[in-house]
Amino acid sequence: MHASASIVRRYAAGGLILLLGLAVVLEARTFGLGTLARVGPGLFPMLVGGALGVIGLLIAVTPEAAEHEGEGGRPDWRGWFCIVLGIVLFMVLGEHLGLGPATFACVFVSALGDRSGSVRAALVLALAMTVVAGLVFTLALKFQMPFWRG
Amino acid sequence: MDSTVANLIHGFSIALQPHNFLFSLVGVLIGNLIGVLPGMGIMATISILLPLTFGMPPVAAILMLAGIYYGAQYGGAICSILLNLPCHPSHAVTCLDGYPMTRQGRGGVALGITMLASFFGAAFGIVQMILFAPLLVRIAFQFGPAEISTLMLLGLLAGATLARGSALKGVAMTLVGLILGCVGSDLDTGTSRFTFGAMSLYNGIDLVAVALGFFGIAEFLKSINRLTVGDLSGVRVRMRDMRPSRADLREAALPILRGTLVGSLCSLIPGTGPTIASFIAYAAEKRVSRHPERFGRGAIGGVASPEASTHSSVQGDFVPTMSLGIPGDAVMALILGALIIQGITPGPQLMTEHPDVFWGLIASFWIGNILLVLLNVPLIGIWVRLLQIPFRFLYPCALFFICVGVYSTNNEMFGVLQTLVIGIVGYGLMRLGFHPAPVLLGFVLGPRLEENFRRALLLSRGDPWTFVGSPISATFVALAVLLVGMQVVLAWRGRRRSRMDAVLAGNERGRRMAPVEAPAVTGSLEV
Numbered sequence: 263m264h265a266s267a268s269i270v271r272r273y274a275a276g277g278l279i280l281l282l283g284l285a286v287v288l289e290a291r292t293f294g295l296g297t298l299a300r301v302g303p304g305l306f307p308m309l310v311g312g313a314l315g316v317i318g319l320l321i322a323v324t325p326e327a328a329e330h331e332g333e334g335g336r337p338d339w340r341g342w343f344c345i346v347l348g349i350v351l352f353m354v355l356g357e358h359l360g361l362g363p364a365t366f367a368c369v370f371v372s373a374l375g376d377r378s379g380s381v382r383a384a385l386v387l388a389l390a391m392t393v394v395a396g397l398v399f400t401l402a403l404k405f406q407m408p409f410w411r412g
Numbered sequence: 413m414d415s416t417v418a419n420l421i422h423g424f425s426i427a428l429q430p431h432n433f434l435f436s437l438v439g440v441l442i443g444n445l446i447g448v449l450p451g452m453g454i455m456a457t458i459s460i461l462l463p464l465t466f467g468m469p470p471v472a473a474i475l476m477l478a479g480i481y482y483g484a485q486y487g488g489a490i491c492s493i494l495l496n497l498p499c500h501p502s503h504a505v506t507c508l509d510g511y512p513m514t515r516q517g518r519g520g521v522a523l524g525i526t527m528l529a530s531f532f533g534a535a536f537g538i539v540q541m542i543l544f545a546p547l548l549v550r551i552a553f554q555f556g557p558a559e560i561s562t563l564m565l566l567g568l569l570a571g572a573t574l575a576r577g578s579a580l581k582g583v584a585m586t587l588v589g590l591i592l593g594c595v596g597s598d599l600d601t602g603t604s605r606f607t608f609g610a611m612s613l614y615n616g617i618d619l620v621a622v623a624l625g626f627f628g629i630a631e632f633l634k635s636i637n638r639l640t641v642g643d644l645s646g647v648r649v650r651m652r653d654m655r656p657s658r659a660d661l662r663e664a665a666l667p668i669l670r671g672t673l674v675g676s677l678c679s680l681i682p683g684t685g686p687t688i689a690s691f692i693a694y695a696a697e698k699r700v701s702r703h704p705e706r707f708g709r710g711a712i713g714g715v716a717s718p719e720a721s722t723h724s725s726v727q728g729d730f731v732p733t734m735s736l737g738i739p740g741d742a743v744m745a746l747i748l749g750a751l752i753i754q755g756i757t758p759g760p761q762l763m764t765e766h767p768d769v770f771w772g773l774i775a776s777f778w779i780g781n782i783l784l785v786l787l788n789v790p791l792i793g794i795w796v797r798l799l800q801i802p803f804r805f806l807y808p809c810a811l812f813f814i815c816v817g818v819y820s821t822n823n824e825m826f827g828v829l830q831t832l833v834i835g836i837v838g839y840g841l842m843r844l845g846f847h848p849a850p851v852l853l854g855f856v857l858g859p860r861l862e863e864n865f866r867r868a869l870l871l872s873r874g875d876p877w878t879f880v881g882s883p884i885s886a887t888f889v890a891l892a893v894l895l896v897g898m899q900v901v902l903a904w905r906g907r908r909r910s911r912m913d914a915v916l917a918g919n920e921r922g923r924r925m926a927p928v929e930a931p932a933v934t935g936s937l938e939v
Contacts, residue, residue: 298869298875303603306594313587341636345807352828357825373804376637387805406819407819
């Protein structure tokens, strides 16, 4: 990996943890710290948040061995988009139309995220999973969500 | 000793009850299948099935989940040996000599030796659990809240610093897990913490949502369009190919023994799971071998030793989890979480209060491992065919199971949303070089750590020295300090490039296919 990119990432990682720690400390102070003999709900999270902040600082200033760097390469945006959309569709359709349409949409859309697959293969897979969902979850396991909300 | 035998007999009577036996069988079969399929992780599988176990009796649930864990170890080896794909990190080293053996037409023998080594390692690990766990329990009964807190601190630190990747980032992830565990209403006062007004968060974040977010969705976001299915043309494995010759057996005997010992030692150190055990076993085997030049070119010892080590460590990992309630790695944390959801408090009292769970589990280990060896031999043809199922068919189905599984835990969509958000955040963290396994450790142990921390201070009337007041807890604190000191010294010595990574770098193809689930590959242990 390029040296400067690695430094940017180091600061990003450390800064993120530092910010998270600070946010936790600020929020935890509002819970009530109590006394040492009667610890309130805020003390433990505040200690953890403080430790998180210190670790964040240390991450930002410690040069890292090359093998510790994260997964290289840019995210695969098409895959990303399809997976996230598939889950969102499951939530929306599951709430309004039922398990059947939700299953179909989730499997179909997320399968389209793969660059080597075809639309037809995704369609077949989605239909097959919908049948499985109907048989296994609705009929056999008496799943709470109706298969079709009429 | 007599009571141990009596307990074991009791355990077998539990494990052989028809429905317990059935769930154990289902568990090992699913595990084996998952181990074979490239791209499916153990963590994701166990968490998908977790909601299903909520309605089951605790014994059946735990037998099934444990079965998935050790069953997957048998399947993972097949993938490594025949395809050179380290689908599961604990079998990554098996590729080094297993795949050359396949190319020499000895893949069947490699699998046969693996089965033998696995069974031997597992058997040793189970015996270790039978002997060690009651001993640990006797010691653990003397622990008060201060001792438990410091022990948990030590366990969390070990899990964080010895796990894969940078030690600092591991600690950061553990702390994030502790914070996630704080979300919800405070047990003592009922104050709502980090809920930001969302009613659904009052009961805390679901274990299933955390596990499936980090190990399901985040992993799929990472591996989509990056996984390729291996080429199996020219690989033919039939049942009779798996029988090793007498010479093979003689060559494998000592490596199996040594690997087993390495694995059982590793399982006693919290934070060192099967992956580290297998790497150490391979490195040690190469060092003591009279023909180190054969390693990497199909040495039987290079397959036998790490496999035996993996299996003895997998079984041995249950010792601290079941006797102290301190999980060694993320999978154990998940199984512990399942116990907690079932209403069973993990810890030393588990063995006396729930002997059915403990001894039933041990008996099921014997039954499950024997079943796995018996099943794997005739089923090898089917597993080989399953190896070729492409990832593009697997992940959409897995996503569907994730959605359904999370929804069913509370019958509300909010859980799915939680999982999605955790998954996206988890992916971002992975890109920044954080590994998710310690999050789960922190998340599961967090509430119990806080509870004991507060109780210890209450008992000592607010004296923080209580944590180093007794010899036991002072020892734990000293060990924790030693651990941190060791990490600092290691970091001071400069950018060490661990040999383990060099080993993996030699495995070109293995590097290109990122292992889908990566609990614990050390970067800090010098192997």
